[in-house]
Amino acid sequence: xxxxxxxxxxxxxxxxxxxxxxxxxxxxxxxxxxxxxxxxxxxxxxxxxxxxxxxxxxxxxxxxxxxxxxxxxxxxxxxxxxxxxxxxxxxxxxxxxxxxxxxxxxxxxxxxxxxxxxxxxxxxxxxxxxxxxxxxxxxxxxxxxxxxxxxxxxxxxxxxxxxxxxxxxxxxxxxxxxxxxxxxxxxxxxxxxx
Amino acid sequence: xxxxxxxxxxxxxxxxxxxxxxxxxxxxxxxxxxxxxxxxxxxxxxxxxxxxxxxxxxxxxxxxxxxxxxxxxxxxxxxxxxxxxxxxxxxxxxxxxxxxxxxxxxxxxxxxxxxxxxxxxxxxxxxxxxxxxxxxxxxxxxxxxxxxxxxxxxxxxxxxxxxxxxxxxxxxxxxxxxxxxxxxxxxxxxxxxx
Numbered sequence: 001x002x003x004x005x006x007x008x009x010x011x012x013x014x015x016x017x018x019x020x021x022x023x024x025x026x027x028x029x030x031x032x033x034x035x036x037x038x039x040x041x042x043x044x045x046x047x048x049x050x051x052x053x054x055x056x057x058x059x060x061x062x063x064x065x066x067x068x069x070x071x072x073x074x075x076x077x078x079x080x081x082x083x084x085x086x087x088x089x090x091x092x093x094x095x096x097x098x099x100x101x102x103x104x105x106x107x108x109x110x111x112x113x114x115x116x117x118x119x120x121x122x123x124x125x126x127x128x129x130x131x132x133x134x135x136x137x138x139x140x141x142x143x144x145x146x147x148x149x150x151x152x153x154x155x156x157x158x159x160x161x162x163x164x165x166x167x168x169x170x171x172x173x174x175x176x177x178x179x180x181x182x183x184x185x186x187x188x189x190x191x192x193x194x
Numbered sequence: 195x196x197x198x199x200x201x202x203x204x205x206x207x208x209x210x211x212x213x214x215x216x217x218x219x220x221x222x223x224x225x226x227x228x229x230x231x232x233x234x235x236x237x238x239x240x241x242x243x244x245x246x247x248x249x250x251x252x253x254x255x256x257x258x259x260x261x262x263x264x265x266x267x268x269x270x271x272x273x274x275x276x277x278x279x280x281x282x283x284x285x286x287x288x289x290x291x292x293x294x295x296x297x298x299x300x301x302x303x304x305x306x307x308x309x310x311x312x313x314x315x316x317x318x319x320x321x322x323x324x325x326x327x328x329x330x331x332x333x334x335x336x337x338x339x340x341x342x343x344x345x346x347x348x349x350x351x352x353x354x355x356x357x358x359x360x361x362x363x364x365x366x367x368x369x370x371x372x373x374x375x376x377x378x379x380x381x382x383x384x385x386x387x388x
Contacts, residue, residue: 049244050285050325053342055294059283060340070321072290089253089283091244096266100249127264130324131244143337146254148247 008186011114011174025190029157032176034132040168074166082159087137093178152183202380205308205368219384226370228326234362268360276353281331287372346377
């Protein structure tokens with residue numbers, strides 16, 4: 001399959017069969033893609049930050065690490081990773097977040113709105129959207145005072161991360177809408193399923 | 195109201211009205227209590243680690259900090275805190291977690307099983323349980339290499355944390371079942387609603 005492109009500030013969803021590989025590509029560099037996943041056979045099973053961090057005993061995930069569901073089942077394995085810095089702490093940017101954190105008066109629907117719209121055809125309600133695995137997102141963590149700061153991604157043009165599906169999944173993916181996450185230039189994301 | 199006691203390795207659930215205060219007490223010291231909350235009027239709205247960390251821009255929460263729902267509404271404010279160290283990163287301990295991380299052959303149902311049982315009468319299914327706010331849990335975070343390590347709680351006998359409800363809530367609370375979280379002695383938790 002050739003690349004598909006997610007235009008700036010939008011999102012998409014698709015099925016990924018067990019054994020298929022999803023490659024998420026940053027075509028221009030310094031862009032973030034929020035990824036959520038659900039068991040395609042039973043969408044009450046969802047990608048869980050809390051379970052994944054617990055099993056990994058770390059918050060920085062890269063090649064060889066497994067992303068787990070709320071039921072402790074492996075959903076995705078990171079098979080290859082050009083970047084090595086992703087975030088699994090912060091919720092997707094949203095209308096409410098743009099208003100609260102940045103004072104936007106006509107806030108964009110953000111990754112959250114884009115994920116919700118993309119998941120609607122699969123019967124997955126907005127309230128079911130968990131903390132996303134934020135591909136390429138660079139959140140620096142101060143272990144001493146607890147501060148979290150969103151910095152420009154470390155991804156360069158053409159960098160990618162490859163995920164191997166461990167079960168049949170519904171995956172939703174965005175090109176992030178938060179200026180702070182992408183160094184204040186909205187860019188596309190590309191992906192490939194094979 | 196006098197204290198209620200949650201026996202070691204068990205859990206409970208109750209309603210907390212907007213404006214009521216929940217005091218979580220560690221009667222013997224070095225014990226953890228997993229806390230989850232849902233909007234009592236619409237239990238599809240749940241306490242969200244990802245939203246809370248995003249709005250706080252930090253992962254260590256204490257006096258004055260607000261715990262948010264998945265819909266970006268304030269659920270609980272931390273009004274007073276003797277301890278100042280809690281965790282909001284790791285999922286509740288569970289049967290699967292005890293088997294996977296510690297190799298237990300007859301694993302306890304853990305905080306997850308206790309939360310699920312306590313929430314069942316409120317019509318909240320186990321798959322709806324999010325990452326808990328782990329009161330008194332001491333997870334040390336290495337911001338450089340990403341390592342997370344579970345250390346004995348900093349709470350001493352009689353220490354407490356007070357939460358003020360910002361909406362009508364269903365709250366579930368445990369006395370944690372994970373040895374690593376409570377320095378390997380299972381203890382009760384006490385709480386008070388007023």
